[in-house]
Amino acid sequence: MNVSCSELLLKYGNHIALDHINFEIQGEKIYGLLGRNGAGKTSLLSIMASFRKQTAGSITINGEDPFENSNIMEQIVFMYSKNYSEESETIQNMLKSAQRYRPNFDKDYAEYLIGRFQLDVKKPIKKLSKGMQSAFNVTIGLASRAPITILDEVYLGMDAPSRDIFYKELLQEQERHPRMFILSTHLVSEMEYLFDEVILINKGKLLLHEDFDTLVSKGATITGDKEIVDDFVRSKKCINEQQLGGTKSVMIFGELTEVERNDAIDRGLEVTPVPLQDLFIHLTKEEDANGTKSRLF
Numbered sequence: 001m002n003v004s005c006s007e008l009l010l011k012y013g014n015h016i017a018l019d020h021i022n023f024e025i026q027g028e029k030i031y032g033l034l035g036r037n038g039a040g041k042t043s044l045l046s047i048m049a050s051f052r053k054q055t056a057g058s059i060t061i062n063g064e065d066p067f068e069n070s071n072i073m074e075q076i077v078f079m080y081s082k083n084y085s086e087e088s089e090t091i092q093n094m095l096k097s098a099q100r101y102r103p104n105f106d107k108d109y110a111e112y113l114i115g116r117f118q119l120d121v122k123k124p125i126k127k128l129s130k131g132m133q134s135a136f137n138v139t140i141g142l143a144s145r146a147p148i149t150i151l152d153e154v155y156l157g158m159d160a161p162s163r164d165i166f167y168k169e170l171l172q173e174q175e176r177h178p179r180m181f182i183l184s185t186h187l188v189s190e191m192e193y194l195f196d197e198v199i200l201i202n203k204g205k206l207l208l209h210e211d212f213d214t215l216v217s218k219g220a221t222i223t224g225d226k227e228i229v230d231d232f233v234r235s236k237k238c239i240n241e242q243q244l245g246g247t248k249s250v251m252i253f254g255e256l257t258e259v260e261r262n263d264a265i266d267r268g269l270e271v272t273p274v275p276l277q278d279l280f281i282h283l284t285k286e287e288d289a290n291g292t293k294s295r296l297f
């Protein structure tokens with residue numbers, strides 16, 4: 001599968017939710033879509049899933065416009081945190097109707113997942129807890145086996161053991177039936193190990209699209225004597241810094257060559273990796289109290 005966006009623009013009235021987004025993703029990989037509240041993640045995913053039409057620019061899925069395109073729509077499943085408060089159907093009946101429109105739906109696997117999540121199939125979905133409703137959404141998302149599976153903050157309300165089942169099943173599914181998964185999430189530290197690639201959007205703009213390993217290898221924290229650290233990071237992109245007495249810690253973003261890394265160590269500095277969550281926080285942060293913005297942009 002291939003999803004390609006070119007100058008994608010989405011406006012709600014005068015509000016620009018997606019601001020000339022360009023990227024291309026392809027293959028059977030797990031993509032993490034990250035961004036702060038209101039960044040535009042759901043808007044982007046809704047266009048991919050043909051729930052919404054962009055204002056301008058283009059999106060193609062395997063070369064075709066997905067909007068109202070039944071060929072493409074049946075290859076995509078888009079699960080998000082739905083409001084089931086008016087839904088009187090039981091889980092059992094909801095499963096039957098989910099199956100009707102999804103050509104690859106695996107009923108046995110869905111029933112297995114329902115068991116794993118301990119959902120009562122005879123209960124109307126509106127009577128399930130929020131976390132159980134989310135587990136049902138995960139069940140539909142995984143059991144649909146759609147070539148493009150989009151899960152938009154689908155874990156809301158799920159407790160830690162249920163989320164653990166979700167992540168394990170997702171990885172097993174990716175081995176058994178590889179497909180393109182797009183996971184939008186705020187649980188960055190908990191879910192980062194799942195991602196092959198990361199797409200980060202901020203205020204409607206694409207901030208980066210990188211292979212996960214490449215991205216985390218670009219972040220490093222340099223710690224040591226303040227003067228030596230300042231000298232070492234002079235030509236680097238600094239995204240955060242902290243100081244305690246004469247010791248300074250600076251988070252940098254950008255390639256650090258082997259020579260530079262050895263140079264830092266020779267100068268008595270400590271070089272440690274930066275978790276994706278910290279990169280996410282600092283790459284998307286607003287101006288700090290002194291009015292200084294990250295030097296990345």
Ligand SMILES: Nc1ncnc2c1ncn2[C@@H]1O[C@H](COP(=O)(O)OP(=O)(O)OP(=O)(O)O)[C@@H](O)[C@H]1O
Nearest residue numbers: 012015016017035036037038039040041042043044
């Ligand atoms: N139907 C709508 N009408 C008007 N504005 C909207 C609509 N849906 C979203 N927006 C606005 O568009 C922007 C992007 O919203 P979107 O839901 O895509 O963000 P998000 O990244 O999914 O956020 P969150 O992480 O909080 O779910 C926000 O400023 C939001 O207020």
